[in-house]
Structures are given as structure tokens and as C-alpha cells.
Amino acid sequence: MYPRILARIRALVRRGDYILSIHAENELADDYLNEQDLEAAILNGTIIRRERDPIGRAKYVIEGQTPGRKGLTAVVQLFQTRQLVVIITVYET
Numbered sequence: 001m002y003p004r005i006l007a008r009i010r011a012l013v014r015r016g017d018y019i020l021s022i023h024a025e026n027e028l029a030d031d032y033l034n035e036q037d038l039e040a041a042i043l044n045g046t047i048i049r050r051e052r053d054p055i056g057r058a059k060y061v062i063e064g065q066t067p068g069r070k071g072l073t074a075v076v077q078l079f080q081t082r083q084l085v086v087i088i089t090v091y092e093t
Helices: 001-017 022-030 035-042
Strands: 018-020 045-053 056-066 069-078 082-091
Touching: 001 035, 001 045, 001 056, 001 069, 001 082, 018 022, 022 082, 035 056, 035 069, 035 082
Parallel strands: 018 082
Antiparallel strands: 045 056, 056 069, 069 082
């Protein structure tokens, strides 16, 4: 689902062009996960749905696996003007 968007998100993540919200950082820590786990899950994952934030901007729910084979879901948004991926939240699935 959304192959062009997923390819763009992956390219930005590979380059390190992403930022984590404080909420996402806390969720990673709470689940004993790190940024490498997050990156791997995005790079091998799939977009399972698109949602809209309160002002109508698209955000994407990506499900993937960590290198340790844990399921991980990330909710991300493309920040168009700065060519960044914003990681809104992350949780183990």
C-alpha cells in the first residue's frame, strides 16, 4: 500500500533524515527498543493504512520487524518543506 510514499520514507530514513517526537523516544525506551530497531522496522515494513491528523495532513502507519524479530509499529508523517520524516509514535506489536 502506498509504494511511492513508502519508498520516499525509506530513502529519508536511510539517510538519517528523520526526527523522533518526545513521545516516540519514550515509547522506544519503555519497550526496550532503540533507533536501530525503529529504522529496521521501517526499512522492512509495510504501510498498513493512512490516517489524517486533526488539520488534515496525512500520516502513515508502518508495521515491520526489528532485527531481533520483534514486531514494531511506527506512525510517521512526512514534513514536506524540510524533507524529513517525523516519527510520531512507536510501539511493539
